[in-house]
Amino acid sequence: MTSKIHPALIVFTVFVFIFLVGPLVIVIGSALSNTTYLTFPPQGLSLRWFENIFAISAFRRTIITSLQIAFISTFIALLIGIPAAYALNRYRIQLPGWLSTLFVLPVLVPELVLGFALLKNFAAEFSAPIFLSLIIGHTLLVLPYVVRVISASLASFDFSIEEAAISLGSPPLKTFFTILLPNVRSGVIAAFILCFITSINDVSISIFMTGPGISTLPIQILAHMEQFFDPTVASVSVLLMALTVGVMAIVERTLGLTFLAK
Template structure:
């Protein structure tokens, strides 16, 4: 009886987690012209149509660029910050950690509204640049935390030995520290990429005419069209995210860092 209860709970949990994905995947295969479940027949035409919609292609390219370059910018700032927080006894280090974590703690709607009101409008920043800065700021906490976690497992005496053997601090960092935290840096990049690509609240405030990320473009598309192509695109994005995380887990042991 206990085993039956355990399996029932497990089954209900899996249904709760996986059920929405199954519904979206099947809804995208509908042969009808309206988004519905159960699907009206079976067809792959809506999955093919996704690639023919110009706005999706444009917004996908923008989301990819923001995710890649925003995450790289966050790593450029986050790796030195993580190094300083881990290697030096800095005054106010805990306060700095709290400030860095603020974009995770504060709701995205507040961040988007604040950036729009006090940066984009007064400084007349372009929409693309505003999105880039916002996505970089949102990914930065993940870069600092994941790299810090990786750096805590690196023995300090390895770096000190390199300095004693004639390396400068910069050389010791590039030749000893950085290669040994490479997996952590890659894990931070993947986590930041997925977070940036799927970002909605901040992008909703900062997107402008003709410049929209893919999630915002999907919302706008659903306001005027309710065909199964939006379900097909959602399924494709879900598969892309799952594939990235699966590959990261297999190659890097992703779960060690998050």
């Protein structure tokens, strides 16, 4: 039995969800319009603005750059974040308490500040390649997600299983891949998705690291909007939403969607 909810509260909730989903429906509608200006409801259905994305070379280039950066930085973050999360949980008593704080620092430091600091003290100071700076910035951005999500999965892991394997003669690396990793599989998938989506949508770090020749998709969208307010941006937005839907479908099939609410 649960207590009754006041009808006014239900009406309110309905409005909140219209408020949440409505604007995205409007973006999709505008992307399908056959007009040269943004309008909703769409006038005459057309996919010409989707074709226009790929006709603009800056969009083609930045889509590829953004995907590369998202994959590489997510991969690096998993590679260094999983062992870190493991160490923080397995050797909690031996390791100092500040170490776990250190891994949430990227969340505490405003992204804009991190972006600017990396530009000033790394990219500009050592004239480091922009692509490398972007990878470093994005890896730092997503690392806390890996550590937090994997730590949550490890919290319910019984480390004595691992000790049993080792005491029976299993080498450490083999133990990691056959005992530990399968047990935190759902955490790894969730971390991958959160990192990938966060990286692909990032503005605040990338905005300082883009220059002639290299840019990411969200920054290119901003640049395009400054000059044209046509449905192209709406159709790029729809592409990004389609990517999100695809990713959510993967979560749904592997973990169930309520997983994300945890």
